[in-house]
Amino acid sequence: MDVLLQAIAFVLQWQNLAALAGGTVYGIIIGVLPGLGPSAGMALAIPLVMTWHPATALIFMGALYKCSNYGGSLTAILVNTPGDASNAATILDGYPMCQRGMGGVALGLSATSALVGGTIGMICLIYAAPFLADFALEFGPAEYFLTAVLALSLIAAVVQGATIKGLIAAGMGLLLSTVGFDVIAGHLRYTFDWAPVEDGIPLIQALVGLFAVTQALVLAESAASISRLAELSGSFWEGVRTYFRHPLIMVRASLIGLFVGILPGVGQSSAGLLAWADAKRVSKHPETFGEGEPVGVIASETATNSCMPGDLVCTIALGLPGSVGAAVFLGVMIIFGIVPGPLVFMNQPEVIYSLFVALFLTSFLIFIIGMTVARRLAVVTLLPNNVIVPLILVVSLLGSFAIRNEMSDVFISLAFGALGYVMLKGGFTPIPLLLGLVLGEMVETNYHRALLISGGSYSIFYASVICKILILLTILSLVGPYLGPFWKTLTQGEK
Amino acid sequence: MKEKLKLTEVWFKIVLLFVFSGFYILAIPYPQESGQFPQLLAAISLILTLAALAADFLRAQVTAGEIGDVDDTELKVVDTATRNVRRRRFYQAWAILLVSTGVGYLGGFLFSTVLLFGGFGLAFGRRENLVKNMIVAVAMTVVVYFIFGRIMAVPLLNGVLW
Numbered sequence: 001m002d003v004l005l006q007a008i009a010f011v012l013q014w015q016n017l018a019a020l021a022g023g024t025v026y027g028i029i030i031g032v033l034p035g036l037g038p039s040a041g042m043a044l045a046i047p048l049v050m051t052w053h054p055a056t057a058l059i060f061m062g063a064l065y066k067c068s069n070y071g072g073s074l075t076a077i078l079v080n081t082p083g084d085a086s087n088a089a090t091i092l093d094g095y096p097m098c099q100r101g102m103g104g105v106a107l108g109l110s111a112t113s114a115l116v117g118g119t120i121g122m123i124c125l126i127y128a129a130p131f132l133a134d135f136a137l138e139f140g141p142a143e144y145f146l147t148a149v150l151a152l153s154l155i156a157a158v159v160q161g162a163t164i165k166g167l168i169a170a171g172m173g174l175l176l177s178t179v180g181f182d183v184i185a186g187h188l189r190y191t192f193d194w195a196p197v198e199d200g201i202p203l204i205q206a207l208v209g210l211f212a213v214t215q216a217l218v219l220a221e222s223a224a225s226i227s228r229l230a231e232l233s234g235s236f237w238e239g240v241r242t243y244f245r246h247p248l249i250m251v252r253a254s255l256i257g258l259f260v261g262i263l264p265g266v267g268q269s270s271a272g273l274l275a276w277a278d279a280k281r282v283s284k285h286p287e288t289f290g291e292g293e294p295v296g297v298i299a300s301e302t303a304t305n306s307c308m309p310g311d312l313v314c315t316i317a318l319g320l321p322g323s324v325g326a327a328v329f330l331g332v333m334i335i336f337g338i339v340p341g342p343l344v345f346m347n348q349p350e351v352i353y354s355l356f357v358a359l360f361l362t363s364f365l366i367f368i369i370g371m372t373v374a375r376r377l378a379v380v381t382l383l384p385n386n387v388i389v390p391l392i393l394v395v396s397l398l399g400s401f402a403i404r405n406e407m408s409d410v411f412i413s414l415a416f417g418a419l420g421y422v423m424l425k426g427g428f429t430p431i432p433l434l435l436g437l438v439l440g441e442m443v444e445t446n447y448h449r450a451l452l453i454s455g456g457s458y459s460i461f462y463a464s465v466i467c468k469i470l471i472l473l474t475i476l477s478l479v480g481p482y483l484g485p486f487w488k489t490l491t492q493g494e495k
Numbered sequence: 496m497k498e499k500l501k502l503t504e505v506w507f508k509i510v511l512l513f514v515f516s517g518f519y520i521l522a523i524p525y526p527q528e529s530g531q532f533p534q535l536l537a538a539i540s541l542i543l544t545l546a547a548l549a550a551d552f553l554r555a556q557v558t559a560g561e562i563g564d565v566d567d568t569e570l571k572v573v574d575t576a577t578r579n580v581r582r583r584r585f586y587q588a589w590a591i592l593l594v595s596t597g598v599g600y601l602g603g604f605l606f607s608t609v610l611l612f613g614g615f616g617l618a619f620g621r622r623e624n625l626v627k628n629m630i631v632a633v634a635m636t637v638v639v640y641f642i643f644g645r646i647m648a649v650p651l652l653n654g655v656l657w
Binding site for chain 1: 503504506507508511514515518521522525526528529530532533536537539540543544546547550581584585587588589592593596599600604608611612614615616618619620628631632635639643649650651652
């Protein structure tokens with residue numbers, strides 16, 4: 001308790017508050033730019049913070065990491081372009097809300113989700129970090145493999161509407177993730193001697209193409225603005241009130257986000273989609289999801305925001321980053337001489353708890369910023385297409401280029417833009433493909449690791465209780481959508 | 496109008512059959528530990544795609560125009576004239592995008608961005624707003640250049656000619 005009070009006093013010093021505010025604003029700007037995610041933002045900011053006190057630097061970086069997710073949700077809602085993979089779930093209902101002229105409400109939901117989800121996640125992190133870390137240690141390669149398979153099957157089943165098409169899209173994503181060096185033997189696969197993809201298809205560039213470029217092309221086809229109603233209805237505060245009318249979804253999504261966050265490698269992209277799928281499953285009106293249902297935004301955004309503290313548990317307590325952003329954050333910690341692991345809570349508690357307190361305050365800052373800029377930002381949905389389309393393209397392709405300073409990344413984004421458009425024409429959505437691309441390396445690595453441990457025996461995949469539960473959940477997620485109508489047919493007879 | 500098949504979906508799935516087959520065949524010469532996983536994925540994806548195609552052919556009837564148009568928040572059935580207009584706009588957008596990217600590769604960020612904004616303003620904006628759209632094109636380019644290139648120090652495309 002003393003340590004926590006000391007941390008609060010430390011964070012309230014002016015230079016740390018300034019770092020907090022600076023990291024918040026910078027993080028939101030970074031998040032808004034498709035392609036420049038938290039990892040790139042933190043990398044760009046390292047020279048800025050090198051001479052700072054380690055705790056102050058971590059406060060800045062932590063705020064940047066957390067707020068970049070909120071920035072990404074703004075573009076996900078307003079222009080159907082997630083700023084990062086973690087915002088992919090928000091476009092499912094956030095953008096349709098904008099098309100119905102309810103952009104302000106959606107932004108209110110997003111800011112409130114950041115406040116509530118982030119607060120719940122941080123409180124759990126502060127008190128439960130050691131216990132959560134222990135639970136994460138129960139997961140071995142087989143469990144991670146099955147967790148990823150469960151995430152893919154859940155998303156395929158609920159996002160696509162037809163499970164089989166979702167699984168096909170997920171399969172495409174997993175196959176694309178095998179391009180490049182093989183994780184086990186180091187053999188080059190499917191590169192056709194093209195150097196830019198030897199390290200695999202770059203995820204951010206693919207995301208920019210699948211969503212930003214595709215969305216720009218879709219908007220270019222239409223003569224209207226993003227909002228079909230040519231006016232804005234609903235306010236930020238209506239979004240806030242709507243949020244608190246669904247306390248159960250708030251709690252469920254927070255817990256899902258926290259659980260996913262503590263599993264290294266699964267990541268925020270899975271958290272948002274899993275929570276969205278769960279909310280749809282328990283809803284009395286699942287048909288409204290994907291058409292601008294506020295509960296969809298609440299679930300996805302709350303889970304994504306509560307996932308980040310869980311992600312930090314593994315990064316700080318175990319030294320296992322749960323995402324690329326967490327990996328860069330881990331690098332920043334090490335640069336400042338803070339060695340992650342269970343002992344960090346004993347050796348440098350003032351630094352770690354200062355970070356926790358700062359992240360707790362960041363949630364409130366996000367809400368205040370959202371409250372002040374939401375209406376102004378929502379006006380973007382009324383801009384004519386001849387302005388918004390090139391703006392999306394310039395900003396997103398710039399982000400794509402800036403990561404590696406290579407023109408080939410722009411071509412990759414354009415290629416994925418074409419793929420995303422063709423998929424939409426062919427009746428497929430790109431979200432399962434994106435998740436397959438994100439989780440592909442984790443799936444393959446843990447698949448091989450599990451077989452190595454078991455000596456080639458597949459029994460390892462159903463040996464533990466956790467594995468059995470995951471297999472059962474996967475089967476239920478795949479057959480669940482068909483059980484309802486089948487049961488109805490059995491009980492009611494033929495019409 | 497009722498049709499038996501959603502043609503666009505069916506063709507896309509046929510293309511996917513070739514893509515997944517390609518992934519499987521290309522993995523044959525790889526070492527066993529490298530090729531096993533992609534071949535497994537390709538095989539499963541092939542089976543799923545065949546099953547989806549079979550479901551398409553076995554389906555009784557569907558309403559024409561349900562898909563084939565990415566914008567399904569508007570009318571479910573889009574007439575031919577609207578579809579042709581959209582197709583033309585789509586090709587125009589791609590042409591502007593590819594030319595701008597090529598110009599950017601040669602001349603750098605500034606030329607590319609002006610061309611992109613100007614091209615969309617010319618092709619998709621109203622004729623009476625032509626001058627305004629061109630001014631917006633230049634202004635947006637300058638704004639993006641200063642915010643990204645100067646303030647945020649984001650690396651911008653230089654162009655091979657310079």
